[in-house]
Amino acid sequence: MISVKNLYKDFGKLRVLSGLSLDIKRGERVVLIGPSGSGKSTLLRCLNQMEEPTYGEVWLEDSLLTAPDPYLHFDIIRASRTYQKLVAKGMSDTDCIQKIKAEDLLKKHEGKAYHSMMKTLEKENRIDINLARQRMGMVFQHFNLFANMTVMQNLTLAPIKLKNKTPAEAEAKAMELLTRIGLADKRDVYPSTLSGGQKQRIAIVRALCMEPEVLLFDEPTSALDPEMVGEVLDVMKSLADEGMTMIVVTHEMGFAREVADRVLFMDEGQIVEEAPPAELFANPQNERTKSFLSKVL
């Protein structure tokens, strides 16, 4: 459903993601763990383009979300003049591609033909990022409920604006979800009067009101008091039971063990190890995974 190909993200000189690839299937629950600074959150934010990747591609089904990456499309490399010149010198196909990729020759030296090819690729596949974001909900560490709106306005703003729902329809849907998390009585209060756990549960509902196909959770419990973590995790578990596709960055190993189909351990901008939770927690293969798990478990 989501596929990430050869993703790089640099912040200035700091490389946060280095050549990461990932495939997530519909209905899968993936948990990302790893030491801080390993790029978990950045990866999550690159999925819905809250951060623009430096290189690489992110696909949501058949739609390209990023600018197309020339190095992923060998036919583009092969059509380039640089490639032709190298072949004429007697270099083999794989060597040419290697050399062009390694020395970043395409972007610098190719002219109109290359640009028009990239344009076509972009036109055929890339979709408006706002449309894509409607399909991928996001839950933030700091909730980010709109402070100038009541809970109900928070929940209905986007559905009314973007899904052409009437206010009544949007409110009915929002009420149904609010009732489910037991906060129906909070519909007309402002977020500042809510506790952290309540805010986060409402933030989850806000994402759900857009009927997304996948939910991204960016450390949803890290800013909460310990006694409120449970209520948020319960909501997430019930979503998981319903078959929602979820990608979760978290430090809650218990949640990962219980809910995840697959746990990815990230370090230094790469996925170091991935396995079902039972396997990864019980029998980690990689040294870095072992040392990380020994510290947190």
Added chain:
Amino acid sequence: MDFLQKTIELFTTERYVESLFSGLWMTVVISVAAAVLGLILGSVVALVTIAPKSRAIVLPKALCKVYITIIRGTPMALQLFIMAYVIFAIRGFPPVVTAILAFGINSGAYVAENIRAGILSVDKGQTEAGRALGLTGATTMLRIVIPQAIKNVLPAIGNELIALIKETSIVSMIGMYDLTMAAQVIGGGNNMASYVVPMTAAALFYLAIVYLLTFCIKLIERRLRAGDQR
């Protein structure tokens, strides 16, 4: 006793009252019109300066920067003189319009900086949450960021408007008859021959206007803070 007599004289002589109130009227007209102009100009300039970088916006952005730098870097009186004696030195051009433009353009630069600061002070997470739902940048700005920014900038805008009202007193330097000028003329007249009373009266008028404005701003502020924790 002299003071009391002069006060009575000031408010009973038709000529004095008329000239005091025509001065007051001029001050109010210039202040209000300049404030409206300044707020509109300031909002536009602020939005341009914070707009995301793109090729189309580079030139307007540079112009706004130059505008803010020049206006904030030169004295108001000088700007007024340039407006009156250089740019609008046309015979018969109404001086009120000159003054309104001068003060409006001056105020716009300060308002722009205030609004820019207000928009930047809204938590980045608010924008991110809006964009993550699929809302466009413009909708997010309009529905989420700006309402919160207005609340944040209101005190600063109030300050700016107060400063503007008092600053209009320098229009007398280009020969216009505002409240300050009225007080000066009355005080210097043959009969009154005392500045104390008309100056005090003018000061009280200014104070009243500013107090009224402060009161209005407080009212709006209280309204907007409905969503905050008490």
